[in-house]
Amino acid sequence: MFKKIADEVSDEDLITRFQRGDMYAFDLIVKRYKDQLLNFAYRFLGDMEDSEDIVQETFLRVFRKKKAYKNIAKFSTWIYTITGNLAKTELRRRKRKKLFSISGIGYEEKDFEIPDIKHGPDEEAESVVKDEIIQKAIDSLSSKFKEVIILRDIQELSYEEISKIAKIPLGTVKSRVNRGRLKLQEKLGHLVKIP
Amino acid sequence: MVTCKDFQDFVSDFVDGELPPPIQKKFREHLASCHYCTYVYNNVAKVCTILKNLDKVQTSDSFELRLRQRLLEESERKETGLAQWLPSGNIVNGKMLAGAGAALVLVTGIVAFHQQGTPDASGLLPSSLNKSNNNYTPISTTQGIKPQDNSISISNKEPDQAGPSEDSTTQNLDVKKDLGDKVKYVEK
Numbered sequence: 392m393f394k395k396i397a398d399e400v401s402d403e404d405l406i407t408r409f410q411r412g413d414m415y416a417f418d419l420i421v422k423r424y425k426d427q428l429l430n431f432a433y434r435f436l437g438d439m440e441d442s443e444d445i446v447q448e449t450f451l452r453v454f455r456k457k458k459a460y461k462n463i464a465k466f467s468t469w470i471y472t473i474t475g476n477l478a479k480t481e482l483r484r485r486k487r488k489k490l491f492s493i494s495g496i497g498y499e500e501k502d503f504e505i506p507d508i509k510h511g512p513d514e515e516a517e518s519v520v521k522d523e524i525i526q527k528a529i530d531s532l533s534s535k536f537k538e539v540i541i542l543r544d545i546q547e548l549s550y551e552e553i554s555k556i557a558k559i560p561l562g563t564v565k566s567r568v569n570r571g572r573l574k575l576q577e578k579l580g581h582l583v584k585i586p
Numbered sequence: 587m588v589t590c591k592d593f594q595d596f597v598s599d600f601v602d603g604e605l606p607p608p609i610q611k612k613f614r615e616h617l618a619s620c621h622y623c624t625y626v627y628n629n630v631a632k633v634c635t636i637l638k639n640l641d642k643v644q645t646s647d648s649f650e651l652r653l654r655q656r657l658l659e660e661s662e663r664k665e666t667g668l669a670q671w672l673p674s675g676n677i678v679n680g681k682m683l684a685g686a687g688a689a690l691v692l693v694t695g696i697v698a699f700h701q702q703g704t705p706d707a708s709g710l711l712p713s714s715l716n717k718s719n720n721n722y723t724p725i726s727t728t729q730g731i732k733p734q735d736n737s738i739s740i741s742n743k744e745p746d747q748a749g750p751s752e753d754s755t756t757q758n759l760d761v762k763k764d765l766g767d768k769v770k771y772v773e774k
Contacts, residue, residue, distance in 0.1 A: 421650060421653065422650075425645045425649060426643075429643055429645050430642055434640075439643065443645060443649060446645065446649075447649070447653055447656065450653055451660070454657060454660075525640065540637070544633075569595065569596070569597060569598035572601075572630050572633060572634065573597070575633045575637075576629035576633050579633055580629050582636075
């Protein structure tokens with residue numbers, strides 16, 4: 392009964408209560424968003440530990456900057472934007488680290504490779520390995536395509552909401568989703584069984 | 587007529603069913619005659635299905651506990667550290683500190699300028715150095731020496747010459763000591 396009431400309260404009501412000092416409302420926000428934000432961050436970074444850190448940092452920022460949220464936008468848009476920005480910053484940090492730490496000696500950029508599943512068992516391609524292959528294909532996309540693909544096809548958000556989260560026009564979202572999907576189908580074409 | 591490029595530019599909208607019905611019809615007609623676009627369409631549709639059905643990951647059991655600990659640590663830091671007397675937010679604090687530092691430097695500079703340029707303008711000098719006081723005489727007028735920018739000259743007149751009492755001479759000596767090289771004490 393109590394859980395049902397908690398589930399019925401909107402995100403915007405929860406953040407308003409939290410802004411007035413209700414810590415229980417903050418707990419509910421954490422419970423409501425921790426897994427979906429983790430999925431978003433994980434598909435963005437491909438690393439569980441870093442993704443959990445990103446989600447932790449997201450909630451810390453919500454806690455610190457609670458007054459920054461204005462009720463004119465959806466709360467989900469605001470919190471996804473925070474996670475997205477943190478994930479993009481982490482990707483940039485990794486890129487810089489890659490560039491400066493190895494100095495090119497003995498370093499070999501590994502291209503995305505699709506295993507030759509013609510010679511492997513079909514079941515393998517459809518289980519854990521398949522998930523890994525898909526994750527690698529997502530990783531191979533640049534940030535701008537990755538963000539919209541994850542939000543649209545994995546988080547199943549509307550184009551309008553993605554436009555607000557990524558702060559890009561609706562037409563740009565649609566075009567990036569289209570191009571991202573085309574890139575993925577090229578990489579995963581071998582994996583897909585055409586009926 | 588729909589070309590392969592048209593089809594691929596809008597294949598996502600076609601898969602999502604977001605094209606207007608007449609265009610959808612034209613796209614279907616194109617698919618019926620183009621094997622490559624049919625292949626692309628099937629792949630895109632399958633990729634969308636695969637992505638939607640990917641396993642969902644979950645936060646670790648300790649996630650909420652760790653978050654609480656971090657929040658607790660942060661609030662403790664706020665209570666004991668600099669945050670006690672500064673508003674919250676690291677960036678704001680940094681900016682405020684920089685601003686306060688800049689203001690301090692500016693005020694110090696202005697005071698120093700006034701002290702060097704016009705001894706009494708800032709009103710910060712001791713009354714014994716004030717121009718309105720009779721014992722103040724610039725070196726240039728009393729000794730014929732070229733005035734130096736960084737010096738303040740003090741003429742020590744006798745008490746009966748409408749100047750201050752003996753105390754003021756002692757006071758002037760003290761001031762000289764206080765101001766060091768910046769003050770040239772001229773005894774007549």
